[in-house]
Amino acid sequence: MLGPLLKHAFRRFGARYGYDTAYLTELVDLDAGGGFKLALVSYFTDHRFGLEAAPYFAARITAVRHTDCGSCLRLAIARACEAGVPMAAISAMLSDDASRAPREMALARHYAEAVLANDPTLPQIVGACEARWGKRGLAGLAAATVSGSFYPLLKRGLGHGNTCEPVLAWLAAETKRADEVPGRSMARMTHG
Template identity: 60%
Template sequence: MFKRLLKRQLRKFQSRYGYDTLYMRELVDTGEFGALKLALISPFTDERFSLPAAPYFAAKVTAARRADCGSCLKLIITMAREAGVELEAIEALLDGAAASLPDDMVLAERYARAVLDNDPELSDILDACQQRWGKAGIAGLSAAVVSGQLYPTFKRGLGHGNACEPVLAWLKAEAARNAREHHAETEFA
């Protein structure tokens, strides 16, 4: 019964996001309570701790890209867009044009890279983050980095990882589709 409930939730998630949940369904079959414990991590890793969506997802996209799982990165991009993060900003993160982003996203991207690299400049970056967002914002950034790394790493460890597919090409196609839809809407208005 419990397995069926977990798998139903995974099918809903897969349907909503177009994300292959096979590794999680296999985990449910392997140990349903272990799978439940992994699922219970999500509310924490999705917690922004009052951090605005744009810097949270800048950190999360940066971490996920480093983890090198294309389907996970696509999922995070979809969630970022759902949270209102501009498509152009996500594209700039992936293009290596982070310097052209708003200051809060640049700082969040620098924070994520510094954490992942154990960069000696992390303490200075932490100070700048605390001045901008306070301790709660730092907790949100940290949760974003953990989340961006956790699932791709776990998935790869189970043998289901996939190197970053051409996510930037997919994102540009999405932007073109959105532009066409917007143009069509304004044309008929």
């Protein structure tokens, strides 16, 4: 009974965002208990610990990009837009010139990059983030960074990984279209 419920929930999530959840349903087929435990992980990784959406998703998107999964990056961008983060800010944060990004997003990106690289300046970056968002917000950044890495690595480990598509070009085109068509939802954009 648990397996079909989980598979239905995963498929519904995939349909909502245009995201292939085959690797998740495959896990449920292998071990419904393990699939259930995996579903519980998202309750932690989606918890922002009071952190605003923009820095949370900046860290999460940075981690997804680092793990090189194009479909996961599209999903993270769609979820950020759904949470109210402007596409232009996401595009600026992902550009090579991150100085164009809102300051909070640039700091969150810098944090995630430092965590992922085990950068020796991480203690100073952690201090700056804690000064800006407090210990609770720092926990949100850590959860976002873990979340951004967790699913792409699991997906790749199960043989379902994909390398980054030209997501930045896609994002630029979608940003332009969204500017031209007010009210266009990011969830619909992921479908083409």
